Amino acid sequence: MAKYEVIRPWHGVRLGDVVELKKLHPALKANVRPLRGQAAELTPATPGATAGGKPADDGAKLEPATPDAAAPTKAPAKAANK
Numbered sequence: 001m002a003k004y005e006v007i008r009p010w011h012g013v014r015l016g017d018v019v020e021l022k023k024l025h026p027a028l029k030a031n032v033r034p035l036r037g038q039a040a041e042l043t044p045a046t047p048g049a050t051a052g053g054k055p056a057d058d059g060a061k062l063e064p065a066t067p068d069a070a071a072p073t074k075a076p077a078k079a080a081n082k
Helices: none
Strands: 002-006 016-021 032-034
Touching: none
Parallel strands: none
Antiparallel strands: 002 016, 002 032
């Protein structure tokens, strides 16, 4: 089956989606473009990922990019109205 990239979306299909069709209907020909070469052989970036549920806990912890990002911020003191 040939793979095509959607360039004009229709109901239920978004722009950029890859569709796999046995035969391309003439009405859809203007809405897709064929994928060639390595683009047609797509592989998932995260093969062990699931569509839902909790993410896998591999023990890794995220660290803040800067030390200031981890420090709690204080709200400015309000001046008392006299």
